[in-house]
Amino acid sequence: MECLAVNHPMPDTQDSWRRFFFSLGDFIFFMAIGIATTLVTHGTHQLGWSVWIACPVGMVVAMALQMLMAVCVSPLLGSIEAMTPSMVLGMLAPMPVCVLHIMGRESTHSAAVVWGIAAGMLMFAFVLWYSTICNRRLHRAIGSDQHGVTDMGPARSSL
Amino acid sequence: MASRIWDRRARVYDLCEGSSLRRGRFKASLFRDMKGRVLFVAIGTGADIRHFPPGREIVGIDISQEMLRRAESRRAKYDGDLELIEADAMKLAFTDASFDTVVTSCTMCSVPDPVRALQELYRVLRPGGEILMFEHVRSRNVLLGLALDFMTLWTRRGGTEMNRDTVTNVQLAGFRIVRIESVYLDIILSIHAKKPMLA
Numbered sequence: 001m002e003c004l005a006v007n008h009p010m011p012d013t014q015d016s017w018r019r020f021f022f023s024l025g026d027f028i029f030f031m032a033i034g035i036a037t038t039l040v041t042h043g044t045h046q047l048g049w050s051v052w053i054a055c056p057v058g059m060v061v062a063m064a065l066q067m068l069m070a071v072c073v074s075p076l077l078g079s080i081e082a083m084t085p086s087m088v089l090g091m092l093a094p095m096p097v098c099v100l101h102i103m104g105r106e107s108t109h110s111a112a113v114v115w116g117i118a119a120g121m122l123m124f125a126f127v128l129w130y131s132t133i134c135n136r137r138l139h140r141a142i143g144s145d146q147h148g149v150t151d152m153g154p155a156r157s158s159l
Numbered sequence: 160m161a162s163r164i165w166d167r168r169a170r171v172y173d174l175c176e177g178s179s180l181r182r183g184r185f186k187a188s189l190f191r192d193m194k195g196r197v198l199f200v201a202i203g204t205g206a207d208i209r210h211f212p213p214g215r216e217i218v219g220i221d222i223s224q225e226m227l228r229r230a231e232s233r234r235a236k237y238d239g240d241l242e243l244i245e246a247d248a249m250k251l252a253f254t255d256a257s258f259d260t261v262v263t264s265c266t267m268c269s270v271p272d273p274v275r276a277l278q279e280l281y282r283v284l285r286p287g288g289e290i291l292m293f294e295h296v297r298s299r300n301v302l303l304g305l306a307l308d309f310m311t312l313w314t315r316r317g318g319t320e321m322n323r324d325t326v327t328n329v330q331l332a333g334f335r336i337v338r339i340e341s342v343y344l345d346i347i348l349s350i351h352a353k354k355p356m357l358a
Binding site: 015022075081083085088127130131134135 | 343
């Protein structure tokens with residue numbers, strides 16, 4: 001049994017600040033993605049097209065916008081760190097706008113913004129939660145005789 | 160074919176590697192464990208050289224001549240012995256057990272056959288030697304995993320697979336995992352593995 005937990009030195013102040021600023025960056029970015037993708041989808045639903053055209057077109061445009069925004073922030077927040085959660089967000093955040101339209105009701109401009117902010121905050125909370133889950137998996141793996149790999153997931157997360 | 164793809168990507172490689180701001184300290188921490196004669200696989204344009212600890216004896220390889228050409232200025236600034244060689248990770252010209260440490264950095268997403276490449280790295284690593292890997296893998300979370308699968312549909316064209324199970328591949332090649340650290344969730348990992356002494 002050679003799987004070891006990593007005894008990282010306690011993070012220094014600079015490290016804590018760095019982590020704080022990246023978390024803040026993620027938070028703002030997720031909210032921006034949420035707002036942008038719901039708004040653009042809302043916009044396509046205002047064009048008077050059939051719901052079955054507006055929905056896929058809105059989703060495609062929202063995804064394209066999400067990718068563009070993710071590429072722009074990649075040098076700062078990291079390419080995978082920006083692209084992966086924002087892609088999930090870009091797919092899910094506009095869905096209520098489509099669902100409302102299918103149900104024969106229209107979302108308002110401000111409702112789309114509020115939902116976008118909420119979706120961004122939910123994604124940020126999800127990333128925090130999943131980060132904790134990843135930590136727990138590592139701790140569970142320590143003591144197993146499979147080098148912690150089979151059910152390991154990763155160890156300590158930096159977010 | 161692969162070398163041509165990477166020759167083309169060399170032009171924008173540093174832009175893609177801009178993530179160094181967030182990941183740099185994790186790379187530096189991983190590279191601190193470089194010991195003895197080191198093989199650094201897929202050194203690219205040398206963006207990682209700034210994170211190398213000084214005074215090491217390192218052989219950096221890459222399949223792309225253009226990448227190596229761009230890495231040259233960074234190599235010159237390194238405070239240690241760093242040699243750059245054009246080579247394919249899946250077919251190395253080095254003799255068995257000729258390195259004490261092997262290092263990869265976002266490499267296993269890009270080699271056509273990761274298990275074969277890892278077996279080749281296993282061959283050139285001495286028994287008891289360590290492989291240090293900074294790699295991104297498929298998330299075990301359904302949503303994030305699907306997003307990475309989706310991304311792979313187009314990143315594959317540029318030679319990068321976002322959804323590989325590198326931890327399992329490392330084991331399949333014969334290495335023993337020593338520890339894994341998370342750099343970002345279960346997607347970007349810092350992996351320490353060893354070639355067993357009695358290999």
